[in-house]
Structure formats: C-alpha cells, structure tokens
C-alpha cells in the first residue's frame with residue numbers, strides 16, 4: 294500500500310472497492326490487461342476498463358482531472374468547474390462526491406459533502422438529475438468527485454448507462470428495516486435494486502439457504518410465494534405465513550415440484566459445490582432468474598470465481614451473468630443471471 298494516496302492520471306480509469314479487497318481487484322484488472330495501479334486503500338486506477346466488469350470493483354469513472362496540492366490545501370471550486378467545462382452539456386448530469394471507503398477515506402466525508410454542495414450551487418439546477426432511476430433512461434452523465442486522503446481530489450465521468458453503480462463511490466446503502474431479521478436482507482435489496490425487474494405478486498421463488506428468513510421475508514413482502522429450503526429453523530412469523538413453504542432439508546437433496554420464476558441462494562457452503570447445484574437448476578430449467586450470494590472466505594478468490602462462472606455458464610446454461618461484490622457483501626459476491634425457456 295502506498296504511504297500516501299497517489300493521484301490518478303487523467304485519461305485512466307479510477308476504481309473504488311471494499312477496503313481489504315484491493316489485491317483482488319488489482320488481479321482482475323491485471324488479468325484483463327488493464328495495467329492497474331494501486332493508489333491507496335480502496336482506490337485503484339487502470340489504463341482501460343475491461344469489457345466484463347471486475348467483480349471486486351464497486352464503481353469506475355474515467356479521470357478528467359486530478360489535484361494533489363501541497364499540504365492538502367483546498368482546491369478552488371472554479372478550478373473544478375473549469376475541469377468539468379469540457380464535459381458534454383446536452384445530457385443531464387448526476388453529480389456525486391465520494392470518499393474511498395476506507396478508514397482514512399471516510400474521515401474526508403465532510404469535505405466531500407461540502408465540495409458537492411459548492412459545485413452543485415454553481416451548476417444550473419435543470420442540468421442536474423437527482424433520481425438515479427431516471428439517469429439511465431435520460432442518457433445522463435455520472436460526474437464523480439473523489440475526495441481522497443492526503444489532499445488528493447479526482448474528477449471523473451462515465452455514462453450513467455455504463456456505470457457500475459450510480460451510488461456515490463458505488464456505496465448503495467440499503468435502509469435497515471425495523472423488523473428485518475438479518476443483515477442478509479440488505480444484500481438482497483441491493484441485488485434486486487440493480488435488476489431490470491423484480492419478483493412480484495404471483496411469482497414462485499425458491500430460496501436455498503433461507504434461514505433465518507431475511508430474504509424470504511423480503512420476497513413475500515413483494516407478494517411472491519416462497520419455498521424456503523434450509524435444514525435450519527425459520528423465524529416463527531414466516532412459518533405461519535401461508536405464502537411460505539419451509540422445506541427443512543439440504544438444498545442438495547431438494548427438487549422443485551414445479552419450475553420457479555426465481556431461484557435465490559444464500560447458502561453458507563463451498564462455492565464450487567454451490568455453483569454445481571445452481572448449474573443443475575439451470576440445466577433442468579427449474580428456474581428462469583437467478584440471484585445467488587457466493588461465499589469467498591479463501592485467500593485466493595479470483596481463480597475460484599473464474600471456476601464458478603465457468604460452471605454456471607458452461608454447465609448450467611445461465612445467461613447474462615453478472616458477478617459483483619455489492620456494498621453490503623463482505624467476503625462474498627452476488628451473482629445474477631437468467632435462463633431462456
């Protein structure tokens with residue numbers, strides 16, 4: 294890790310990741326011939342953006358300008374506006390200031406907030422979009438200001454349609470619902486937030502590794518019917534819910550009575566074996582949509598992740614695969630895919 298945050302170079306891509314996962318993102322970028330460089334905790338840059346988004350990258354933007362004034366002095370807002378003046382103005386902008394998600398990075402949160410307010414105040418309001426969900430449809434430009442430790446400031450941009458995330462620095466914080474039984478529920482909410490469509494009323498969902506029931510609860514709240522497969526107990530309110538069928542056995546021994554619309558999986562089990570199980574579901578066309586959380590507690594994560602992807606696509610026939618470490622994921626990644634009938 295560099296002793297001081299390094300300044301990203303204009304024309305390269307700036308990446309954020311979860312702190313502690315820099316080496317995994319570095320490796321992915323290296324394997325993609327993107328010539329990465331570690332800038333500091335939770336922050337990297339690369340020469341280009343790989344065609345397949347790296348699993349451990351939370352957000353990426355093309356660097357427009359970098360400042361690293363001596364002694365960490367404030368960069369005048371006029372200088373930032375000047376740097377942004379070359380960006381297209383015929384499309385709306387989504388403006389986001391963020392800090393690297395690291396212990397030191399997070400100490401800059403106040404600076405980031407103040408900087409975003411100052412830049413925002415200098416841009417006519419009609420040119421800025423607030424709601425993320427409109428940004429992609431509107432062909433907006435995501436303009437990011439990365440406020441890093443050691444006085445480093447990086448301005449960058451990426452088309453909202455191509456952005457990995459529209460949340461500041463890729464931190465899509467889901468709200469913790471009062472009655473939610475587990476942190477797991479937020480992982481599911483974040484995964485669903487990134488999809489073009491969600492499970493809804495009348496859909497049949499199978500939830501492998503469902504206990505204690507955070508995911509199942511979120512799915513029934515959307516009106517779906519859920520088969521919750523887990524040898525462990527579900528929370529009592531779910532066992533009484535007529536929309537929930539608890540199959541108290543191993544997911545490896547379970548076969549559905551009817552094809553499901555959605556297959557969910559958050560099983561705490563070995564990734565390769567989970568991938569083989571999900572591939573079986575794909576091959577047998579037991580489900581059309583897949584959302585799975587794959588646990589990666591091992592040190593060497595990327596070779597295993599490659600194998601998991603290969604099993605899902607080659608053996609399972611799953612299509613449109615995305616593999617991402619979401620904000621609420623810890624030592625794990627979230628996979629989404631679908632299967633044409």
Ligand SMILES: C[S@@+](CC[C@H](N)C(=O)[O-])C[C@H]1O[C@@H](n2cnc3c(N)ncnc32)[C@H](O)[C@@H]1O
Pocket residue numbers: 474475477478501502503504505506507508509522523524525542543544545559560561562
């Ligand atoms: C992280 S927890 C799931 C949390 C759940 N998604 C929620 O929202 O409450 C992992 C679960 O995987 C289950 N599990 C482990 N091996 C399993 C297997 N072979 N079949 C089904 N469930 C399994 C465990 O019993 C445990 O409840």
